[in-house]
Amino acid sequence: MAVYVSMMRTRSQDVTEILRGWILDGTVPAGERLEEVPLAERLGVSRTPLRAALTLLATERLLDYQPKRGYVVRRFGADDVFAAYEVRASIEGLACRLAATNGVPDDVAATLRACLAEGDRILSGGALAPGDLQPYQAMNERFHDAIISLSGNPWVERFVRQTHAIPFVSGRVILWHDYGVIRRSHDDHHRILAALVARDPARAEDLMREHVYFAGLFLRDNFDRVQAKPGEEPARSDPQEERPR
Amino acid sequence: MAVYVSMMRTRSQDVTEILRGWILDGTVPAGERLEEVPLAERLGVSRTPLRAALTLLATERLLDYQPKRGYVVRRFGADDVFAAYEVRASIEGLACRLAATNGVPDDVAATLRACLAEGDRILSGGALAPGDLQPYQAMNERFHDAIISLSGNPWVERFVRQTHAIPFVSGRVILWHDYGVIRRSHDDHHRILAALVARDPARAEDLMREHVYFAGLFLRDNFDRVQAKPGEEPARSDPQEERPR
DNA sequence: GGGTCCGAACTTGGATACATGATGCCGCCA
DNA sequence: TGGCGGCATCATGTATCCAAGTTCGGACCC
Secondary structure: OOOOOOOOOOOOHHHHHHHHHHHHHOOOOOEEEEEEHHHHHOOOOOHHHHHHHHHHHHHHOOOEEHHHHHHEOOOHHHHHHHHHHHHHHHHHHHHHHHHHOOOOOOHHHHHHHHHHHHHHHHHOOOOOOOOHHHHHHHHHHHHHHHHHHOOOOOOHHHHHHHOOOOOOOOOOOOOOOHHHHHHHHHHHHHHHHHHHOOHHHHHHHHHHHHHHHHHHHHHHOHHHHHHHHHHHOOOOOOOOOOOOO | OOOOOOOOHHHHHHHHHHHHHHHHHOOOOOOOOOOOHHHHHHHHHOOOHHHHHHHHHHHHEEEEOOOOEEEEEOOOOOHHHHHHHHHHHHHHHHHHHHHHHHOOOHHHHHHHHHHHHHHHHHOOOOOOOOHHHOOOHHHHHHHHHHHHHHHHHHHHHHHHHHHHHOOOOOOOOOOOHHHHHHHHHHHHHHHHHHHHOOOOOOHHHHHHHHHHHHHHHHHHOOOHHHHHHHOOOOOOOOOOOOOOO
């Protein structure tokens, strides 16, 4: 007996995704007040589903909310973003440790090795071509997502996903100008997989923590650079958070 | 010109808190379907604020939601709860490390020392009196909250708060039957504060991680005990549980 | 002239009415 | 008798309407 999962999509969900996208890619600038009626008209829906979306995004802390005073797009500074990376480093480190403890099934190992191979190919030229940014981002996200799934801890997955829903913390934003940094980062990937298959939880955790933490450091020190070019944001792969894996 | 912070409380917020309480303390049993109209009548409000509360609790993952099929109180098993403790241990460990790095202001140190003193007093008798559970819980929460605030990392605060909003993970639930375990746990508190004032980040992190992690282990191994506590018969394994609706 | 008080317009919160998809019963047919 | 299909019922999703709080401007008072 098959269990049917409703494919139904409500307007609220659609509106939520659209709005989240607008916030993350800067279409709606930080600090802007979101008034219900104009927004609803702009989105072509009534206030009801829009309000559901707003409450949801407020619980995700993408919006600030005060009763009777409405919603404001939250402003994220370099310190906020770095703080998020600290947390992400900690949780993904945990994920990596758990994954090493649990072991890596063959099919996942194959996926991870494919990620490594693709990264090697992209970086083999010795320089960063702009057109390679998007595939590298996608590869990077696949790699990290696979490890998070391996942790087998649903809360890890949930929290990491929440950190990804913070502007500039998402794996979609990668500073693509320093070959050496990217090279090193991908080298981390190699060592992380090695630690995973060797069932070395402590090493796997340490590597992942530093891997993510350094990304946060680097982003903080180059924060003006990434803020300046929101046009660099390429087509996001669908940000819907509910996607089961 | 004074800046007024609206003290306004909306019905949605009230309903959210009430419902969250009902879920956390078992008034609404896990697995139960929450129908909007009956619930709204029971709460004395219309469907609108209730629906806002439901969407919020669903984003907190306290409820499962499927479009057109409504909300169901999520069921948390021992493994879910333990997994939450793993994450909480990691994040509170981070919080403790950051707090040790930042240093402890005198007023906070005084608060923490007061917590230690109260715990010492409660435990001085050499046994656990039922009437002492509530003050000990409150003290425990104050202690942990103070350290989390010291971290200065807003995301840490947010995520830890989220783990506290999981049934059985909340600091409100403490197994109060084994004097030795509580005694040791409070001894951890002493050492943690010592590490904080000594500005020893590594030791502070390790202590807090183990402190929380062991609480998770202990809770998992005594899970039936805490589940039976709300006065309900332990959730009988319901063979029809899988039936969608 | 500046500050305060008042009120009107606007915005958000809540209630109700209507639309739409899910569920389950019942009868029909093989 | 058992399975399948259609229709009735009901719960949820959305729109609209009403209530209540906030904001802002202007007039009045000091």
